[in-house]
Amino acid sequence: MSGKVVLTYFNGRGKMESIRWLLAVAGVEFEEVLLTKREQYLKLLSDGALMYEQVPLVEIDGMKLVQTTAILNYIAAKYNLYGKDLKERVMIDMYAEGLKDLMIMMMMLPFTPPDAKKTKLDEVESKATSRYLPVFEKALAGSQYLVGNQLSCADVYLVEATLMLEERFPAILSAFPVVKAFQGRMTSLPAIAKFLQPGSQRKPPPDDEYVKTVCGVFNLKKI
Structure with missing residues (x-):
C-alpha cells in the first residue's frame, strides 16, 4: 500500500x-x-x-x-481531534456514541418499507428533539466546543448530524438556538466549508x- x-x-x-x-x-x-x-x-x-x-x-x-x-x-x-487527556476523550466518546445512534436511525430510513416510513420518520424526529438535541444544547451553552477548548471529532459529528436532520426536518433546530449557532460557526470553518x-x-x-x-x-x- x-x-x-x-x-x-x-x-x-x-x-x-x-x-x-x-x-x-x-x-x-x-x-x-x-x-x-x-x-x-x-x-x-x-x-x-x-x-x-x-x-x-x-x-x-x-x-x-x-x-x-x-x-x-x-x-x-x-x-489531534480526540481531546487532550483521558477525561476529555471519554466525554468525546459519550457525545460521539449518542450522535452515532441518532445518525444510524437516519441511515436506516431509506431501507424502511414504505408503509412504515412515516412512523420511522416520526420516531427519529421525536427522539432527536427529546433525547439528543437537548444534550447538545446544554453542553454548548457558554462553550465554543462540546469538550474542552479545541475542535474534536464530536463537534464534527454534531455538524454532520444536524445537517442530516435538517434535510428531513428543515425547522428542527428552531427550538435549539445554541446548536444552530454552533452549526453556523462550524460550517464557516475553511475545511468544512470546502467539504x-x-x-x-x-x-x-x-x-x-x-x-x-x-x-x-x-x-x-x-x-
Whole structure:
C-alpha cells in the first residue's frame, strides 16, 4: 500500500460518511473504491480484507482498518481531534456514541418499507428533539466546543448530524438556538466549508439507486 488513504464503500453516505467528514476536516486527501457489484465484495472476502465481512474498509498508514468506531478513533487521535487527556476523550466518546445512534436511525430510513416510513420518520424526529438535541444544547451553552477548548471529532459529528436532520426536518433546530449557532460557526470553518461545496467528496442523501446497489452487493432482498 502506498501513502494514499483509500476508502472502500458504496457511492453513498452510510457509515463511511463520518469517516469522509473527519478526513476532510483533518485536511487529508483520500481516494475511493466504490462498491457497485457483488463480485467486488466477494473478492474482498476471499482476500481476507474484511475482518468481520463488513465495510467500511479504510487503508491508511499501511493498515487495512474495519469497524467504523475504530477507524474514526484512529483518525481522530492521529489528527489531534480526540481531546487532550483521558477525561476529555471519554466525554468525546459519550457525545460521539449518542450522535452515532441518532445518525444510524437516519441511515436506516431509506431501507424502511414504505408503509412504515412515516412512523420511522416520526420516531427519529421525536427522539432527536427529546433525547439528543437537548444534550447538545446544554453542553454548548457558554462553550465554543462540546469538550474542552479545541475542535474534536464530536463537534464534527454534531455538524454532520444536524445537517442530516435538517434535510428531513428543515425547522428542527428552531427550538435549539445554541446548536444552530454552533452549526453556523462550524460550517464557516475553511475545511468544512470546502467539504460542503458542490463537487466535494461529500455524498448526497441516499436514493433508490443507492438502496438497490447495497442490496445487490450484499445479496439482500430489496425492500
